[in-house]
Amino acid sequence: MAKKLKILIFPDPRLRKVAENVTKFDKCLENLAHDMLETMYDANGIGLAATQVDQHIRLVVMDLSEERNEPRIFVNPMYEVIKGHNMFEFEEGCLSIPGFNEVIARPDKIKLIWQNLKGETLHDTPEGMLTVCIQHEIDHLDGKLMVDYVSALKRDRIKSKLLKEFKRF
Numbered sequence: 001m002a003k004k005l006k007i008l009i010f011p012d013p014r015l016r017k018v019a020e021n022v023t024k025f026d027k028c029l030e031n032l033a034h035d036m037l038e039t040m041y042d043a044n045g046i047g048l049a050a051t052q053v054d055q056h057i058r059l060v061v062m063d064l065s066e067e068r069n070e071p072r073i074f075v076n077p078m079y080e081v082i083k084g085h086n087m088f089e090f091e092e093g094c095l096s097i098p099g100f101n102e103v104i105a106r107p108d109k110i111k112l113i114w115q116n117l118k119g120e121t122l123h124d125t126p127e128g129m130l131t132v133c134i135q136h137e138i139d140h141l142d143g144k145l146m147v148d149y150v151s152a153l154k155r156d157r158i159k160s161k162l163l164k165e166f167k168r169f
């Protein structure tokens with residue numbers, strides 16, 4: 001059975017670790033992906049990176065469907081920005097920065113390459129929400145957070161609020 005994992009909260013330094021490539025496509029990887037999906041659904045998120053549950057490997061789960069019945073798993077995801085792209089602004093949230101939303105500008109045209117749980121390579125040139133969400137998740141795998149796109153002043157305010165709020169547990 002899949003189990004719910006604990007999500008790290010900013011400014012936890014473990015959110016800054018750079019995740020390692022996945023090289024073993026085994027049952028252990030599949031179990032972690034399923035635990036991450038359970039954790040993401042429980043938290044009402046649309047995506048989750050392994051980094052957020054303190055597992056520093058390049059694994060992302062996502063579900064962008066209204067009905068929350070289209071789980072997706074991306075192993076070793078990477079993207080290239082397509083020439084002639086525009087910057088697209090979207091208000092993002094993050095399960096590791098609860099209660100704060102920020103408008104972030106990201107390239108709107110990317111070529112996405114990843115592997116599935118069997119280690120097969122897939123690619124896509126996504127449209128819409130997948131473009132935004134996968135860039136957010138790959139940032140997590142690289143130790144990068146939404147707050148890195150805002151001013152240092154704003155980041156420090158968010159940091160002290162979350163430190164106060166989450167210190168008790």
Ligand code: GNR
Pocket residue numbers: 044045046047048049052091092093094095096132133136137140
């Ligand atoms: O649940 C989430 N919603 C969201 C909204 C806009 C852009 C990105 C996201 S991802 C976020 C879950 C999360 O923190 N993933 O790392």
Ligand code: NI
Pocket residue numbers: 093094095096136140
């Ligand atoms: Ni996030």
